[in-house]
Amino acid sequence: MSIQIKKEIESLKTKLRKHDYLYYVLSQPLISDKEYDDLLRQLKSLEDQNPDYRTPDSPTQRLSQVISESFKTVRHRAGMFSLDNTYSVDELKLWDERVRKGLGEAARYNYVVELKIDGVSANLTYVNRKLTVGAARGDGQTGEDVTANIRTIRAIPLVLLDKAPADLLEIRGEVYMDKKDFVKVNQQRLEEGEILFANPRNATSGSLKLLDSSVTAQRRLNFFAHSLGAYHGRPIDTQWDFLTKLTQWGVRTNPHCALCSNIQEVIDYCQKWQNKRDGLEYEIDGVVVKLNSFSQQKDLGFTAKAPRWAVAYKFAARQATTQVLAINVNVGRTGVITPVAVLKPVECSGVMISNATLHNFDEIERLGLREGDRVLIERAGDVIPKVVKVVKQQGKHPYAKPQRCPACQERIVKEKQEDVAYRCINPNCxxxxxxxxxxxxxxxxxxxxxxxxxxxxxxxxxxxxxxxx
Incomplete structure (x- = not known):
């Protein structure tokens, strides 16, 4: 009987890993979320009844039952370098010239281009195909061990497929939060009177550093792999080959990576995605360009801070200046009072903006904002536009925080001294x-x-x- 139960548990684990691969890596799900959850519940029930058959790499073990007291520091087996940035086509062409001179004028080479996900870099260590450590980038040599939080990300496999190297493998990538999940997280924080995250990247960073991984799991973080760290296995010749192998190993990569034969194709790719980025479900802030050949990467080497064989092309910020016509306040379902800037309508990267969030009254004070001021606003994808700073103070009077709820005229108060939000205390508002x-x-x-x-x-x-x- 016990042998049969063990086989059933292993069969369920295999099915769940298969469906994770189909959903996250191939984007070809074969079952519904409910059917997946039913399989997961079956597995959990069997493991609860037979705890000796529960293993750390089981799909049921993504969430740690222990709340961490702190994060220890781990050393990356291979350094994680930052990238130099370029901000124009001319700068990108100059970088390409340096690559050509470094390799020799007669050298033949090509590039791999990848969307630059606006998230947090992470280093995943697999030993015998099993995830052993998930670490933040840190200073590039050492980073915080956030394995418990990394394990909650369903796009990251706890066990690689059989085609993966059986020994040591470091996979680098970007942990990020989808735009829609970012909006939900901030809405919840607003209703609970907490400080809002400025953007999805900050939300991701904060979520990875939570000591309670059950909260991290609720944030629905995601992951794209993009780079190779330390590696013991058969030689890999190019970045493109590596991206292909990641898919074969069961690791998710961005579907929009491309191979470019020259710098003009790179420029065309950058310009295409600068125009199309709003249609993505996640934030990108540029394109990463890498020399494809690993041997040529080795020939070019590194500066003290960055590889010579890769560069980031950064998109222009989506900002505009306009005038604050008024500062209104909204009342949320939990009574939280939120100030909103009513703007003179202005176009910002193709969208007309007439309102911008001010988060809370402390933010108005920090900005020194008055009605009538000219301000710089910023738009990030589907996220509500925000006021970045006052460009020119034109308002005559400092903003006076309302003392009463605009809907019911009840007093507004801070429930705790450390709160940032004011609330209407009328339950019948x-x-x-x-x-x-x-x-x-x-x-x-x-x-x-x-x-x-x-x-x-x-x-x-x-x-x-x-x-x-």
Whole structure:
């Protein structure tokens, strides 16, 4: 009987790893999320009944049951260098000239181009195909051991496929947060009166450094692999070959990588993705260009800080200047009061912007913002635009924080001295009721079709809806 149970457990583990590979690496899922969860529950139930058959690399063991007290520092077996940046086509051409001179005028070479994911670099160490350490980049030589948090990322395999090297393998890549998940995380923080993350990269960094990996798991982090570190196995000749092997090993890579035969093709790729980046589900801030041949990479070597054989092409920031016409306040479903800048409409990378978040009243004070000021705003993909700084102070009077809720005229207070958010303390506030009802009717909750913002506002105004009870 025990042999049969062990076989069933191994079969479920194999199925789950197969479906992880199909979903994350090949983007060809064969089963629904519910069917996957059912398999995972079956496996967990069998392991709970037979704990001797539970192994650290099981799909059920992604989440640590122990809250860390601190992160220890680990040394990377091979250094993780940063990249030099270029900011224009001319600078990219100059870099290509240096590559050609370094290799010799007669040398033949090509490039691999990869989207520069705006996330946090991580180093994954596999021994005997099993994930043993997940570390942050740190200073390039040592980094924090965040293995417990890395294991919660389902796009990162705990066990590589059989085609992977059986000995030591370091895989470098970028941990990131999708735009939609970033919005959800910040919305939750707003409702709980916490400081909002400035962008998905900051949210990712903060999530990787949490001591409680159960919270990290809720943040739904993701991963793309892009570089080879220390490696014991059959020789790999090129970056393109390496990216191909990663897929064969069960590791996710970005599907938009490309092989370019010359610098003009590189430039065309950069310009294409600068125009298309808003259509991606994640943030990118440029393109990484790498010499394809590993032997030619070795010939060019490194400066004190960066490889000579790779460079980043950074996209221009999506910013614009405009005037703050007014500062309004919104009331959230938990009573949190959020200031919003009403702007003179301005185009920012193809989109007309008329509002920008100010997060909280402390942020207004930090910026020294007044109604009437000219400000620099920044837009990041699907994220609500934000005010970066005051360009010219044109407002006559300092901003006066409201003392009462704009919806019900009840006092607004900080519940704790260390809080950054002010809240309306009226449990019957109509604005809170509207936002709470909108949340419960949303697609992420009860998904009630036809019960939108306008309908809810009318029902509350008429007195037909007075509470959620």
């Amino acid at each position: 109509p604005a809170q009721l509207e936002r709470a009802l909108l949340h419960f009717a949303s697609r992420d909750a009860l998904d009630i079709e036809g019960l939108g913002e306008a309908v809810i506002a009318q029902l509350v105004k008429q007195g037909n809806l007075k509470s959620l009870a």
